[in-house]
Amino acid sequence: MNWLSDDALRRLRSAAVSPDLSGTRYRLLEFVARGGMGVVYLAEDSVLRRRVALKILDPVASSPGLAARLLREARILARLEHPGIVPVHDVGTLADGRVFYAMKFVEGHRLDRHLQQIPSVPERLRLFGKICEAVAFAHACGILHRDLKPENVMVGPFGEVLVMDWGLAKSLHPQPEDGDTLIDESPAPPSDDSFATPAPNTSDSSVHTAHGSILGTPGYMSPEQARGDVTHLDQRSDVFALGALLLYLLTGRPPAPPALQDRIPRPLVAMCRKAMAADPASRYPSASDLAADVARFLDSEPVSAYPEGLFGKAGRFISRHRIAFLLVLTFLVVRVLLLLVFRR
C-alpha cells in the first residue's frame, strides 16, 4: 500500500464526490456550495459556451426519494419563468447515476451577506418589492416556496433579485408528475443544512421533515408551518416569511420584535406585524398586497396596515411634499422677519 499524504486524502475525497460529467455537455469548473440534498458546482456548457450552475444530488445522501425531490424541484423551476426566479436549463442523470439539473449561474451575493451594501431603507424596500413580485408570481402558478429567507435571495450586480432554492416548494395543485405526495412523505435527508444555492451556504438552518412535521427555517416559518400542518398551508404562509424577511431588511437581524433604537417608521412596523400575524386570516391575503403596501409607503401614501391620525397624515403630507413645504415655510419665515424689521 502506498503512503497517502494528507493532501492526497483531501484530493481523493474531493475526487470521489466530484460529479462524473463524462458524456454530458458540461465541464466542471469549481465547487460552489453544498446542502443536505445536493451540491452546486459552477460548470461550463461546452455547446453554448456559457457558465451554468449544476445542482447535483449528493452522492452519499443519494436515494430514490431524494432523486425524485431534486427532479421535482427542477420541474417546479421550469414552470416558474419569471425574471425574479432562477431559470432551469436542463435536467438529467450523470454517468455515475446522480440526478442533476442545470440552471443559470447567478453572479451576485446572498442577501444576508449583501445587506450592508444597501444602507438606504427605500432601496431595501424596493428590493423587497422585487422579492414579493417573484413570490406572487409563483403563487399565481400554484407554488409555495416554504423556505423564504435572506440566504435564499440573491442580489445580482445590476440590482436584479432572484429567489433561489425551491427544494422545499409545494404545489398547491399537484400534477401527477410532481410527485408531491411522494415528496412530502419521503424520509428527510439526514442533514444539518438542507440545501445549496449558488452561493456559499454553510450556515443553512432549514429543517426538512416528513409529512406532518416541521419544514422550513425557524424564525421565517409561519406558525402553521411550524406545527407541521402541511395540508392547510397556503400563500399566506409565504406572506408570513416575507414579513419576517421585511423585518430582517429593516433591522439587519434575524426576525425578532424590533427594538426602539431601530427607528423603524411605524407604518413599516405595522406592515411587518400584519404580515407575521399568528392567524393567517389577519395577514395580507397575498404577496402582491404586501408589495402594494410597501409601494404605497415608498410613495408616502397611507398603508393598509397602519391607520394613521391627523398628525400622522400631516407628517406624511409634509414628508411627501418636503421641498414645496420647505419653500413655503422659508417664504413665510422670511415674510415674518421682513414684517418685524420694517415695523421698527
Add this chain to the structure above:
Amino acid sequence: MPDDTSISSQSARFPQTRWSAIVAARSEDQAERKRAFESIAASYWKPVYKYIRLRWNRSTEDAKDLTQEFFSRLIEKGFLNSYDPAKARLRTFLRVCIDGLVQNEDKAARRLKRGGNAQILSLDFETAEGELRHLDPPAPGSLNDFFEQEWVRSLFGLAVDALRADCKSRGKSVHFRLFELYDLNDDSASHLTYDDLARQFDLAPTDVTNYLAFARREFRRIALEKLREMTASDDEFRREARSLFGFDPGDPA
C-alpha cells in the same frame, strides 16, 4: 430527460454489498467470523498501532505487542459483541477498547498468556513506523482526530490498492496510472494538467477526462464498499459515508 423509473434505478450505482464485517464478527460460522476479523484488522491495524505509539507513547516493540494483543482480544474475547452502533461510532468504541487495554495491560502476564510475543496477525509494522515519520506529532488534544485521520488513510489506502488490482485485471492500467498521477501525486511542482497527461499517454484530452472519471467512480465505489463492511446498518453506513466524504466548502471539486 430521465423518467422517474430510471432515476430510481440510480441507487444501483452505489454499493450494494450488504456484507458487514461488524455483523459477521458475531456469526456462529467460524469461517465467517475469521473473514470478518481479517477485514476489520486490515482496516484498523495501522490506526491502532499508530495510536498506541503516539497516544500512549509506547516503544515500537510495546506497540507491536499491544496491537497484536488488541486484535487477539477482539477475536477471542468477543469485544465487538458489546458494540452498539446506536451509542457510538465504531472508531470511538475501538479507541475506548484500546485505552482500556493499555491502561490495564500487564506486559509480562500478557506475554506469558499468549506464549510470549506470539504473532496472531502478519502485520507490516515497519511500514506503519515509516508512515509515522511522515506525520507531524498530533497535539495532545487532537488524538481523536488523529485516530480518525489514520483510519481514513488506511481505508483509502486499501481502496487504492483494490482499484489498482481491479484496473489491472480489467486491462485498464492506464486509467489507474492517470488517477495515480493526477489525484495521488504529491509533487506540486510537477502537477500535471489533463493536457499534459494526454500528451504523455498519447490520448485525446476527452479520453483523459473519461478515464479519470472512471477511476474516480470506481475508487468511490470501492471505498464505500469497504466502508459498508465496517458498519452494521444502513443508517450507520450513511452517517459514516457522509462523514468520510464530508469536505470543506472551500475545497475545489
